[in-house]
Amino acid sequence: MKDWDAESAVLAARALAEGRPTGWFEELYAAGERGETTVPWNRTAPAPQLTDWVPTLGDPDGRRAVVVGCGLGGDAEFVAAAGFTTTAFDIAPTAVATARGRYPGSPVDYRVADLLDLPDEWARAFDVVVEIINVQALPVSLRPAATAAVAALVAPGGDLLVVENVRGDGDPPSSRPPWAFTRAEITAFAGHGLEPVSPARSSGLPVRWTAVFRRKDRKPGPE
Ligand SMILES: C[S@@+](CC[C@H](N)C(=O)[O-])C[C@H]1O[C@@H](n2cnc3c(N)ncnc32)[C@H](O)[C@@H]1O
Numbered sequence: 001m002k003d004w005d006a007e008s009a010v011l012a013a014r015a016l017a018e019g020r021p022t023g024w025f026e027e028l029y030a031a032g033e034r035g036e037t038t039v040p041w042n043r044t045a046p047a048p049q050l051t052d053w054v055p056t057l058g059d060p061d062g063r064r065a066v067v068v069g070c071g072l073g074g075d076a077e078f079v080a081a082a083g084f085t086t087t088a089f090d091i092a093p094t095a096v097a098t099a100r101g102r103y104p105g106s107p108v109d110y111r112v113a114d115l116l117d118l119p120d121e122w123a124r125a126f127d128v129v130v131e132i133i134n135v136q137a138l139p140v141s142l143r144p145a146a147t148a149a150v151a152a153l154v155a156p157g158g159d160l161l162v163v164e165n166v167r168g169d170g171d172p173p174s175s176r177p178p179w180a181f182t183r184a185e186i187t188a189f190a191g192h193g194l195e196p197v198s199p200a201r202s203s204g205l206p207v208r209w210t211a212v213f214r215r216k217d218r219k220p221g222p223e
Helices: 004-017 023-033 048-057 074-081 093-102 140-152 183-191
Strands: 064-067 085-090 109-112 126-132 154-165 194-196 201-203 208-215
Touching (some): 048 074, 048 126, 048 154, 048 208, 085 093, 140 183, 154 183, 183 208
Parallel strands (some): 064 085, 085 109
Antiparallel strands (some): 154 208
């Protein structure tokens, strides 16, 4: 059986050359489902950056969360188990079907959706937004749109967790996914009506940024 990571390089190169920058994700998950490769991004344990962050969020009652590029659902299940009303979406139908199959009876609302073309009703709709290593999987030319789309999910007063691979300021950009982020690039999530809660921290192997942002503009209430 082929290794999914090696196969991802082949499928991504072909899709990118054909002008289908998001086309290879479904192809890769489907190959994994057919047993032609190992299963991509196959983890059930939530990301450590997420398990550190969620307990800092306070009372989950009545608060909506969304997990971007949810893959096989491990992070979404953790957020839902913490008590948030959780939506999770991925562009790859096979990933969404696998997540639903892995967690029968899950309270997570798993959806097939494209970050670059989200339903209007999701704009500023989520109190908690989780973005873990998805924007870095898209070409740098799509990064401004992808970054803006992630930020647009955050409700007034809501919080966003971003985790992406680190690129040093002097390092050349990659010619293939993932396209890691410099500090300036990770901080750019703040350019969409969000403010950094604290400076981005780098840790782990692979070394990744953990950055948290908040939309300050709460809806005006009665005086
Ligand atoms: C590198 S994987 C990470 C998966 C998961 N977030 C994790 O941490 O394991 C990137 C994921 O983003 C999804 N994805 C890529 N482009 C997307 C888009 N435009 N909209 C929604 N999901 C997308 C892929 O299908 C894939 O599941």
